[in-house]
Amino acid sequence: MKIDAVRNEYNFPGISRRNIAKNPFEQFEKWMEDVLDSEEKEPTAITLSTLGSDGFPRSRIVLLKFFDENGFVFFTNYNSEKGKAIEENQAVGLHFYWSSFERQIHISGFAEKTSREISEKYFHSRPVESQISAWASEQSEVIPSREYLEKRFAKFSKQFDGERPPLPPDWGGYRVVPQKIEFWQGRVNRLHDRILYEKTENGWDIKRLAP
Ligand SMILES: Cc1cc2nc3c(=O)[nH]c(=O)nc-3n(C[C@H](O)[C@H](O)[C@H](O)COP(=O)(O)O)c2cc1C
Incomplete structure (x- = not known):
């Protein structure tokens, strides 16, 4: 099995502070539209990472169901391992990876329960x-x-x-309110583009990171 010989070149157009949206939710929407229009099998799959009380980080897939300027929403059982981890530590990571676009997005944010009304509506x-x-x-x-x-x-x-x-009493949504959102676009020669939005009092700071 020649795992080390797997090598893909990335030739997609880049992203820069000039051509990226000023608001990360707008940029997220553009990339989400691209995947929704594509053959990507699980376009809304998020790898959700939490820090457990045993000190180990744990990641698992959940599905994004809504997003807007208030955050990114998924649904689950509040008594699950992730629910218990969030109860102790609201800081979570959300990671999207779309291989056919050579794109990933990483979000650091704080998870809070959605209203029962929102959970009811989605549940039904x-x-x-x-x-x-x-x-x-x-x-x-x-x-x-x-x-x-x-x-x-x-x-x-x-x-x-x-x-x-x-609606079961322990079932519902979490909204992840982002503090940082990084957009990653694979580029030629491994000189990938990474644009990071960081929340400030006045909006979003935009920085470029080395790949
Ligand atoms: C494609 C896919 C989608 C999933 N969507 C969800 C989801 O939206 N909510 C959820 O609670 N679990 C979902 N799961 C199951 C989780 O990955 C996980 O096994 C489960 O939530 C228990 O995780 P925990 O023990 O870490 O809390 C999904 C799994 C896959 C593979």
Whole structure:
């Protein structure tokens, strides 16, 4: 297996402080539009990193469901490992990687729970089976078997038969309010472009980083 021989050249046009949007949310929107129009399989996949109380960072994929100038929103179980980590330390990392565009975005920010209203609205927009799964899964807990999980699914399917499952009390959204957003564009000869926005009292400072 010749892993060290894998070598891609990056020939996309660059980004600079001159051609990038003044506001990072506008820039994010442009790049998100590009991936949504492409064949990228999971365009909204985010690698979410938290710092656990055991001192180990942990990363996992979640899906971006909304974003605006207030932040980036994903949904999960508040009692999951990530939920417990955020309870202790709101500082999180969000990472997007789109291989077909040779682009990555890194966001450092603080996670806060969304309103119940926002969580309700999103929860009920999901297929009913996914709503039942949210009830059935005690996310990140050790469970005895697959059968145990399927029995819980059957139990909640019966309980909510013919009605809309309510929003589980420990399920909802987090909004990540960004402090820093870095846009990375792969370029020729490994001289990649990295443009960093840092939040200040008056808006956003824009800097270029060495690749
Ligand atoms: C493509 C993909 C999308 C996912 N989306 C979510 C999501 O939006 N919310 C979520 O809680 N877990 C999602 N997961 C599962 C998580 O990666 C993770 O396994 C789960 O949330 C438990 O993580 P934790 O134990 O670190 O809290 C997704 C996994 C994949 C591969």
